[in-house]
Amino acid sequence: MHRVTWAYQTLLRPLLFTTPPEWAHTQALNVGRFSARNPRLLRYYQNLAVPPDQSVCLLGKRVQTPVGVGGGFDKDAEIIPSLGSLGFGMVEVGSVTQKPYAGNPGVHLTRAKRQKGIVVNYGLKSAGAAVVYPRVAAAYLLPRPYLLGVNLAPSNDGSCTTSQQAARELAAGIGQFDAVCDYITLNLSCPNTACPQPFQDPLELPLLLRELPAISTPILVKLSPDLPQGVVSNLLHLLEREPRIHGVIWSNLTKLHKPAELSPTPGGLSGPLVLPHMLERLSWSRKQFGDRFTLIGCGGVQCQSDYEATRSAGADAVQVVTGLIYTGPLIVRELLGGTPKPHEVKKQDGH
Ligand SMILES: Cc1cc2nc3c(=O)[nH]c(=O)nc-3n(C[C@H](O)[C@H](O)[C@H](O)COP(=O)(O)O)c2cc1C
Numbered sequence: 070m071h072r073v074t075w076a077y078q079t080l081l082r083p084l085l086f087t088t089p090p091e092w093a094h095t096q097a098l099n100v101g102r103f104s105a106r107n108p109r110l111l112r113y114y115q116n117l118a119v120p121p122d123q124s125v126c127l128l129g130k131r132v133q134t135p136v137g138v139g140g141g142f143d144k145d146a147e148i149i150p151s152l153g154s155l156g157f158g159m160v161e162v163g164s165v166t167q168k169p170y171a172g173n174p175g176v177h178l179t180r181a182k183r184q185k186g187i188v189v190n191y192g193l194k195s196a197g198a199a200v201v202y203p204r205v206a207a208a209y210l211l212p213r214p215y216l217l218g219v220n221l222a223p224s225n226d227g228s229c230t231t232s233q234q235a236a237r238e239l240a241a242g243i244g245q246f247d248a249v250c251d252y253i254t255l256n257l258s259c260p261n262t263a264c265p266q267p268f269q270d271p272l273e274l275p276l277l278l279r280e281l282p283a284i285s286t287p288i289l290v291k292l293s294p295d296l297p298q299g300v301v302s303n304l305l306h307l308l309e310r311e312p313r314i315h316g317v318i319w320s321n322l323t324k325l326h327k328p329a330e331l332s333p334t335p336g337g338l339s340g341p342l343v344l345p346h347m348l349e350r351l352s353w354s355r356k357q358f359g360d361r362f363t364l365i366g367c368g369g370v371q372c373q374s375d376y377e378a379t380r381s382a383g384a385d386a387v388q389v390v391t392g393l394i395y396t397g398p399l400i401v402r403e404l405l406g407g408t409p410k411p412h413e414v415k416k417q418d419g420h
Contacts (some may be wrong), residue, residue, distance in 0.1 A: 070403065071117070071399050072156055073397070073399050074396065074399045074402075075220060077399075078396075082395075082397070086182065086402045090187065094178065097393075098147055098148060100151075100166060101147065101151040102147055102218060104148075105147075105149070105151045111153075111154040112154075115154045115220070117399060118154065118401055118402055119399070120134070120402050120406055124158075125158065125385075127216060127320075127386055128216060128251065128252050128315065128363060132214060132215050132216055133214035133215060134158040135159050135307065135378055135387060136156065136158055136159075136386065136387050136404055136405065137158055137161060137365070137386055137389075138152050138160055139388035140154075140162075140254060140256060140390075141163075141164070141189070141191070142390050142393060143160070143186055144164065144191075144194060144195060145162070145164040145195065145204070146163075146201045146204040146205050147204065148219065149205075150208065152261050153214070153215045155399070155401060156399075156401030157218065159386060159388065160217055161218055162205060162217075162218070162220065163195070163220030163221060163222070163252075163254070164193050164222035164259065165198050165219060165242065166193050166198070166221075166223055166225060166226075167197065167199070167224050168226045168228055168229075169196055169197030169226070169240060170194055170195055170225050172190075172193075172199075173261060175335065176190060176335075176385050177189070177194070178336075183234075183328065183330075184340055185341055185391070185395045186336075186339045186342060187372060188327075188328075188334045188337070189261065189337055191261065192206050192225050192261040195222075195224075195226070198246075200246060202249070205246065205249050209249040209323070216252055217249075217251050218251060218252045218253065219253050219348070220254040220255075221246070221255055221256065222239075223238045225263060226285055226324070227260045227263065232267040232276055232277075236268075239255055239277060240280040240281060243284060244284070246286075247282070247284045251286070251287075252286060252287045252315070253288050254291050254318060255290045255291065257291060258292050258320070258321040259321065260293065260321065260323075260324050260337035263314055266293075270300075271307060274304060278307065283313075284313065287316065289314075289316040289363070289365065289419070290316075291317075291320070291321075291367075292320055292321065293320060293321050293322075294320035294321065294325075294343050294347055294350060294368060295346070298353075301353070305354060305358060305362075308362075309358060317354060318365040319350040319351045319354065319365070319366060319368070320346065320347045321367075321368075322336075322338055322339050323337060323342060325346075326338050326342040339368070339369070339391040340369050340391045341371060341375075343368030344378075345366065345367055345381060347366055348379065348382045351364055351379065351383055364383055364384050365384060365386050365388055366387045367387070369388075370388075370389050370404065371391070371395055376404040
């Protein structure tokens with residue numbers, strides 16, 4: 070363990086955990102905003118955080134590591150260069166919705182400390198696409214050793230009530246961000262919205278696929294770890310036939326595991342309880358569809374053995390969110406430190 074990680078886990082994290090989680094998240098964003106304006110600080114982070122010789126080719130570009138930061142940490146694209154300096158090979162901002170939304174009423178975040186997770190009830194809080202767009206466009210012009218991804222979701226402010234509207238909103242977002250990012254993620258699986266997420270229903274998904282504009286930017290879809298196997302199979306067979314869909318992110322938050330001590334808290338849970346579901350979906354997808362999809366493993370990856378299990382299950386890359394909080398800001402180094410180069414990681418089933 071790097072000494073900075075040790076200091077974070079021993080001194081700073083216990084202090085942060087005495088504060089409300091949303092406040093702590095805001096402070097992390099403040100540090101990120103400050104750092105983004107200080108190139109010397111970014112270089113310092115970069116030297117600490119990035120293990121040597123871990124670059125990989127992902128979605129057609131060479132990136133510094135196969136570890137990304139998933140949707141939800143930098144919802145409004147405020148700290149992209151700071152996240153890049155922590156060694157991430159993918160920086161995914163969002164979820165971004167067309168209309169701004171302040172988030173669901175009530176508590177947005179609750180720590181599930183024993184489970185090393187967070188119960189999340191933001192409900193697609195977003196500054197809105199018009200505010201986020203210029204920030205993403207500016208970051209896209211920077212020289213970067215990471216992919217810049219935009220995670221899109223239908224607005225949750227009450228204005229988007231039918232599947233048709235949701236499909237049109239996602240299509241509008243794709244058209245808007247196409248020229249200023251390296252990939253687009255369609256978040257089809259937010260567990261905290263007023264209306265259920267329609268496009269995880271194999272009968273509704275074709276409606277979205279028909280609306281997709283003709284773009285060359287790779288599109289990934291992000292699915293729930295709670296979907297029954299039969300539904301997963303039907304969805305992936307539909308996605309397989311759509312050339313604009315390049316990959317799948319397994320997965321979003323779970324609603325199946327609510328820690329008993331937090332039972333009245335609304336929301337979906339992140340962290341290690343998602344990991345076994347994510348691994349199962351990932352290895353099934355790899356076995357079933359070979360190399361058709363770029364597969365990203367996301368859910369509870371917080372240490373090197375989680376990372377290795379996810380790569381062995383067939384992930385081309387791994388994303389983390391909660392690990393930034395429990396493991397610390399040098400999580401990329403902690404996941405990769407001492408591992409063989411990515412192409413030497415043994416994968417199951419010949420992949
Ligand atoms: C605070 C927080 C906010 C999140 N917001 C989003 C979001 O806006 N869009 C999204 O696709 N996923 C969101 N997620 C889900 C994460 O991207 C990820 O799929 C999930 O937390 C599992 O990974 P983890 O255990 O590494 O956090 C959020 C997660 C957390 C913890």
